[in-house]
Amino acid sequence: MNQDNLHPPQRQPSRRSLLLAGLGTAMSLPFLSACAGFDTSGAAAGEGTVGFLSTQFTPVEEKQRYEAVLKKFLKVPVAYNPVDAGVFASTVRSQVDSGNVSLSLLGGLHGDLAPLADSLEDVDPLIRDLSGRGFGKDILELTKVGGTTSKYVPWMQATYVVAVNKKALEWLPGGVDVNDLSYEDFLAWAKAAKQGAGRPVFGMPAGPKGLHHRFYQGFLLPSFTGGQITTFRNQDAVTAWNYMRELWENMAPASTNYDAMQEPLARGEVLVAWDHVARLVGAPASKPDDWLMVPAPRGPKGRGYMLIVAGVALPKGGRERERAEQAIRGLSEPVTQIETLRSNAFFPVVQTELPSDLRGAVALEAAAVRLQQRSPGALLALPPVGLGKKDGEVSQIFKNCFQEICLNNSPVQATLDRQAGQLNTILNELDVPCWAPDPVSPGTKCEVA
Amino acid sequence: MTVQSPPVSPAAVQAAPRPRRVPPAVWLIGPSIVFMSLLLGWPVVQGVLQAFQNEQGFTLEYVNRMVEDPYFWPAVRNTVLLIAVMIPLQFGIAIAMALLLRSNPRLNKLHFFVWAIPLALSDLAAGLVWLSIFNDRGYLNSFLKGFGIDGISWLAYDNQATLFFCVLIAEVWRSTSLVLVIVVAGLQGIPKDYDEAAQVFGATFWQRLRHVTLPLLKPSLQVALILRTILAFQTFAVAQALTGQNFPLVVGETYRWYTALQNPNVAAALALVILVASMLTSIFYLRALREKGQGGKR
């Protein structure tokens, strides 16, 4: 047995020369190749190509579909480069700071672009040009990121709805319309389903990349308190969080691992879940007939719902400015917007009629979104406006409330008081007015009452 | 500064005959020092200063912010706990595996190759694999169901014990091969004659391990310990994939502050905590393993 391992000594020089030869080739290889690497962003980026860095459509399939949309509807060559939000911020900041910008176009959610406002060009002239497209007033307000000039052009929008596997309908309390749930109905349903199924089957995206803070900011709190910030710790908010605690007791505990609900839904781990439309669209993929999409529940103060806005912006000193502007014009064409909805489930920001031939899951969502926006008592909530760099930290405060109240069982009022203190510290530093659904009065500082 | 003497012989024999010249060691270590300083010097200074600087100048604001964050102390506790349990465990396993290989079992080359495979997995991929095993409807629960056992929520937030064990198992699986490969490479240099000689004189297996193999293996073990500990402070992808925010680690918090919360200052303060902890353990290993060696020699 030892024989395999016995290497006769005369083989050693050959092994050494092999290694040396290997080293030699290895060393010369990267330096022989004339270029500095192979192009990986599709359109051989260079003269005339719009370098489009974005935080959206990172998954392989979505990226491929969006590249096809860009190719079909834009008249300029675009190299679409999706990255995660952290890399996005580092890249933009370092390029603009060093004055050596190789990007031409930036795309991201409001929350991705707001912290970078200093690195973005004003786009007021472009927005004036495009005013015929009919951007919503609320959305245009958002693009100012707390300043007086617009920093990005609206690109697409989304909201959150509730996905329901029809299996869960058997536990729906009698006499309740699934398209017009109240928060009480929702809880009763969750309890009945837990009992009926023998395990909790409601879920929420409370994982590290999940968007559950938007549920508290834009749905739960506005519905119970009518506000988001000013009412952060009043009696209604205490009721809301007590409700949340009870709801959580009837939800799948594995929710703290879920980033996007479509997977646990598709796997059948969870039957009913609230999430971002783009993160639910995969659940009904192959059998839309088994699924429902319904509006978020309504509370004592109305049906709170949040809009998510994505925008496209121009980096200061960016390359190919003219072509980038041309690309923005193309992106805001109704046809491009509709195609984006078809392929990747983000809704148009411009005035247009939705087509009637949408594929299953998107059609379900489009109906739910319409119901949610047009139902009586609909109460629009915006993601924090004008927080810039602090956007993430404010979201974190809502996540901390969940952590403390629902997971650690801390007393509600004391937790809210403590978190309100931190929230006020941040808001005091920023000195920004409130945003919907809180009373908006320019010139006054937004803070927790 | 004192010098770590190699166990084989006092090394100065090779030093240049004429001490007036620039010592050859300087030529040998010079390139690495110059390279590292040129490339990382300025970024490191910039990165570290962020922790203590705001617009007004020196500040401890960010350090306070870091300490007051509700995730900070749990993260410190988890990091210490994980490292304290994982490192001894995987060194035990790795040494046992290396000794198994040395005893020349059939197919030892194939076994060694298989044991080194986890090295090829990135921590992101490893997290993915173990998530597919441990999640509520994953392979482990599927397997248990085959025996009529109902699934257990291994990764539920309210079950800290199973959370910890899942992370521990995944990390041990992923990173023990690093220790194994270093130990195997070190064992290659130890002639079997020593071990056989001791055997002839009637030493038991444990005596030989304790007095022959381990002392000779000390340089490799020292390096493996230092590298493994430093890398253990740096990895969090597996823990994050398995547990989300429920089992925070300090380095994961660094990433969260830098990317999600966009606060590079607090992130830098957290990074400094990791830096200091890693450096202190490295100094400890360098000293502890050296002194014993010299004591034994003389």
Added chain:
Amino acid sequence: MSTPTVDTAPLQRQRRHRIYLQIACVTISLSMLVPIYLISLAALSTRESLNEFPLSMLPTNISFDTLYAFLSSTGIFGALGNSVLVGVGTLALSAVIGIPGGYALARFAFPGKEPYQLFLLFTRALPIVVLSVPLAKLFLTTGIYDTTYGVILLHTSLALPTTILISASVFLSVPVDVEEAARIFGCSPFSAFARVVMPMALPGLAAASIFTFVMSWNEVLGASILTLDHRTLPAQVLTSLSDSPLAYRFAGGFALVIPSIIFIAFMRRYLTNMWGSTIR
């Protein structure tokens, strides 16, 4: 090992011993392979079968669709090329800079030896994420941003501590006498090193090179902040995987593992080549 043979009891004992050894080895191998098997299984399953419960442990629903879709996405082959360039470049550069350092640590007594080791570790102990913006700025101003050269430089700096410390630990175990003998027989210091020490230290150098290559192959963050249009494979796909459907994540994880496994298989020969030899 070789005992006189009249009495067969020791032989039998030895055989039993061997069987136990083999059982232990097989057990460990299986525990290493099962997760790898599961990721391959998941990568080659249809999407629907991944949503079933209980999951099938046997390859009943094989499909190459997800893997194919993954491999046909934009820029995958360019990224693969970049990854190979970067991996090989890093390997070479860190060997050229690192091996002399390791040799110095093993053979010379010099003041500042411990500070030197700590200096090397210092750069590795700082989570690189806090350096993202300063690093990218440095690379932008020097003009090597978005090139594979830049990534090679960064990866080399990440790999150097491993290369230097591991090679030092191996050079320590090469007896000085051998080198002296070579010198006495007329070798120059360099050729004594190249002809005598290097071959004996090969296992350790192979180990160091495995770490270097695998580290470079799997490194995501540095590569994604330093490049834009010339990404390496993990920077191109790994970051996006966390938002992708499960089937894609497995396909991505699976596709990324294969090249590193091949590399390890290749280097393993050098790692174990001294075993059982008693030449010295």
